[in-house]
Amino acid sequence: MGRKLLTEHINVEGIDTFEVYRKHGGYRSVEKALKTMTPDEVVEEVKKSGLRGRGGAGFPTGMKWSFLAKPEGVPRYLVCNADESEPGTFKDRQLMSKLPHLLVEGMITSSYALGANTSYIYIRGELLYVLRILEKAIAEAYAAGFLGKNILGSGYDLDLFVHPGGGAYICGEETALLESLEGKRGNPRNKPPFPAVQGLYARPTVVNNVESIAAVPVIVNDGGEEYAKIGVGRSTGTKLFSACGHLNKPGIYEIELGLPVEEFIYSDEYCGGIWKGRDLKAVVAGGSSVPILPKELILKTAAGEPRLMSYESLSDGGFVTGTMLGSGGFIAMDETTCIVRNTWSFSRFYHHESCGQCSPCREGTGWLEKVLHRLEHGHGHMEDIDLLVSVAKQIEGNTICPLGEAAAWPVAAAVRHFRDEFEWHVTHAKEAAKPGAVYQGKSVLV
Amino acid sequence: MAKITFDGIEVEVPDGTTILNAARQIGGSIVPPAMCYYTPLKGSGGKCRACLVRVAAGSTKDPRPMPKLVASCVTPVQDGMVVENTTSEQVLDVRKGIVEMLLINHPLDCPVCDQAGECDLQNFAFEHGVSTTRYQEERRTFEKIDIGPLIQLHMTRCILCYRCVYTADQIAKGDRVHGVLGRGDAAEIGTYIENIIDNDFSGNVIDVCPVGALTDKTFRFKQRVWFTKPVNAHRDCPKCAGNVTLWYKGQDVLRVTGRKDQYGEVKEWICNECRFDKKETADWTIEGPAHIDRSSVISANHYELPVLNQSVIADLPESTQRDLEKNPPLKLG
Numbered sequence: 215m216g217r218k219l220l221t222e223h224i225n226v227e228g229i230d231t232f233e234v235y236r237k238h239g240g241y242r243s244v245e246k247a248l249k250t251m252t253p254d255e256v257v258e259e260v261k262k263s264g265l266r267g268r269g270g271a272g273f274p275t276g277m278k279w280s281f282l283a284k285p286e287g288v289p290r291y292l293v294c295n296a297d298e299s300e301p302g303t304f305k306d307r308q309l310m311s312k313l314p315h316l317l318v319e320g321m322i323t324s325s326y327a328l329g330a331n332t333s334y335i336y337i338r339g340e341l342l343y344v345l346r347i348l349e350k351a352i353a354e355a356y357a358a359g360f361l362g363k364n365i366l367g368s369g370y371d372l373d374l375f376v377h378p379g380g381g382a383y384i385c386g387e388e389t390a391l392l393e394s395l396e397g398k399r400g401n402p403r404n405k406p407p408f409p410a411v412q413g414l415y416a417r418p419t420v421v422n423n424v425e426s427i428a429a430v431p432v433i434v435n436d437g438g439e440e441y442a443k444i445g446v447g448r449s450t451g452t453k454l455f456s457a458c459g460h461l462n463k464p465g466i467y468e469i470e471l472g473l474p475v476e477e478f479i480y481s482d483e484y485c486g487g488i489w490k491g492r493d494l495k496a497v498v499a500g501g502s503s504v505p506i507l508p509k510e511l512i513l514k515t516a517a518g519e520p521r522l523m524s525y526e527s528l529s530d531g532g533f534v535t536g537t538m539l540g541s542g543g544f545i546a547m548d549e550t551t552c553i554v555r556n557t558w559s560f561s562r563f564y565h566h567e568s569c570g571q572c573s574p575c576r577e578g579t580g581w582l583e584k585v586l587h588r589l590e591h592g593h594g595h596m597e598d599i600d601l602l603v604s605v606a607k608q609i610e611g612n613t614i615c616p617l618g619e620a621a622a623w624p625v626a627a628a629v630r631h632f633r634d635e636f637e638w639h640v641t642h643a644k645e646a647a648k649p650g651a652v653y654q655g656k657s658v659l660v
Numbered sequence: 661m662a663k664i665t666f667d668g669i670e671v672e673v674p675d676g677t678t679i680l681n682a683a684r685q686i687g688g689s690i691v692p693p694a695m696c697y698y699t700p701l702k703g704s705g706g707k708c709r710a711c712l713v714r715v716a717a718g719s720t721k722d723p724r725p726m727p728k729l730v731a732s733c734v735t736p737v738q739d740g741m742v743v744e745n746t747t748s749e750q751v752l753d754v755r756k757g758i759v760e761m762l763l764i765n766h767p768l769d770c771p772v773c774d775q776a777g778e779c780d781l782q783n784f785a786f787e788h789g790v791s792t793t794r795y796q797e798e799r800r801t802f803e804k805i806d807i808g809p810l811i812q813l814h815m816t817r818c819i820l821c822y823r824c825v826y827t828a829d830q831i832a833k834g835d836r837v838h839g840v841l842g843r844g845d846a847a848e849i850g851t852y853i854e855n856i857i858d859n860d861f862s863g864n865v866i867d868v869c870p871v872g873a874l875t876d877k878t879f880r881f882k883q884r885v886w887f888t889k890p891v892n893a894h895r896d897c898p899k900c901a902g903n904v905t906l907w908y909k910g911q912d913v914l915r916v917t918g919r920k921d922q923y924g925e926v927k928e929w930i931c932n933e934c935r936f937d938k939k940e941t942a943d944w945t946i947e948g949p950a951h952i953d954r955s956s957v958i959s960a961n962h963y964e965l966p967v968l969n970q971s972v973i974a975d976l977p978e979s980t981q982r983d984l985e986k987n988p989p990l991k992l993g
Contacts, residue, residue, distance in 0.1 A: 383845065401838060404706035404734040431720045570820060570840070570847035572707050577761040580845045585795040601794055608757035612709050 232354035243431035256327035262438030264450035269423030273557035286447035300501035302543030305454035315350035320427035383567035402615035446472030449524035462486035500540020503620030505627030558586035564621035592647030679732035682734035689984035697733035759789035775872030879915035890950035899931035
């Protein structure tokens, strides 16, 4: 079993209270940073650690921090993106509800590094119970003197607020999140200007994922170089994966980056294999928006190397034979899964969640869903398959925010890897429309 | 100042200018189309994606190309930027796709639509689109809504450019209520607009609408726009500047609109009194024929011929130029 940096004490009784958390080494990073380090030194440690954004894009956190504009006399903000709503991803919810103080500690240390005196946690609106847990943790931190004026006598002030989200997937996009936090409709902004220059209230702002911020205390405590030793290549440290789908042991696993995918799926330490003794058919490795891969390609890269759970290895082969690590929503599908139905389901989600601001996404997501609905329900034509690819291509890269891509990639990838299944839905339309019908080289009813 | 190369043409513009406005300084056929951007409206742009261009070199400092196509209406220029619009296959291809997307839920009811002839979407589709559609499913439809006695909202035709929302925001200062309700392709213009019906300048939402979603109820179904004759006129108005365009059919003023520039943008808002109530020639001081410098059918009409304007005549279609040689233009004044 690999090292656990974030979730080491997750099952300790009462770890959500300040005393127990403190007893297990909590808030050490705040003391260390505020008393012995300058803000720039903290940023430097995070840079050295090679920590990459855990929200999906995988952009190096330290580099993002160093891009923050620092004009004189202008407030800066740190915003934690806790609007986790990607289908298949549920790591942040667990981390926040079990270890609220870890996030609060990370927020204090990170805010200090960035020179922010007001910070926000923008939490998904549906997670009201988690919001209450966080508010309790923040109140405890205020009482203990870790938040508020003159923290630990260092002269550094910080106020931390939790803000419930607007109830839309799009509010997880960083600029839509900032709009929503300002009290406006959650529409993504045009970039440039980037949030690092003009973010919240047109001030320089950094937006980080919960897991990225939770990793900061570990980095400050142990040092960036120590953190960088874990993992492989440019994928350093540990990452939470929320495994779901047809697995024997679905759940949240903290793994050292670089673990072979095969071990993650089949080892009893992790997911324990595919349920009911069935065979694996396909995997969506990083939340619903990343390309789906069939069994052969998720276990081994196109070159025949074993595929590892790391940013580089998962994206090996580009989108032709690879995928992305994304946000760590690991969805496994067994042989009884209908890929067309699954793709339609994903597509329906993106159609529902498109903000409707820019035309390719607004119209394209609906179009994709309708064509997939037609194919799945036995009214499709052969041309529809190429139509899907073409529409996905028209959306991809031409939208304001990445939601367009998130809608286009899964469809394009499903057609790329499972074209015969789509064709079967056209040639055997009546059979395919039956509930439980699935294609396994031939028609099978399960 | 920043020097950029747009489709091989060099132009120098002040820092902070958008790529689109730099292109407009060059002018002509290389200017990217814009369906949602509207210069007087702060915050507009970036939504329709019709103006996407390829940035082949970011700047002198960082000459790497930008990874994705960018919306030229909201992207500021950098010194040494190289932009490709009509010279890039990719851009033209994508633009074709944007037309297709915009037309998915837009009814092709141009024959009965009052906007036909001066519709941005019609022009855009004519220039960049394909003649068939691959979309087979049902289109979204809405009931028509009357926004007061003078304006009608037909959401079915709306392409959600947000221009009217920004207009409402600008003219009804501080009274923000709603903008767009709903998400994705279920989004619609909400009560925000209905709430400004009392405003003296509410009629301007008709002018900014690129399609026939917001129409003038005093003009609906009266006449095809290309059969009307645009004439610039002004009056002393206590509320607005009073500079308008009157649209004549015979001796009758059928409608009054703001004065639009060559990109269809109104530079001065006009008040509802000028727009809806003053429809007699006697109300106005006539300045002369208005020139509609756009690719619409109106611009090719013969009403502008009496004006001797060499730069305009050079842009006219060949058939019109032949007519012009036969009937030499008169000098006004």
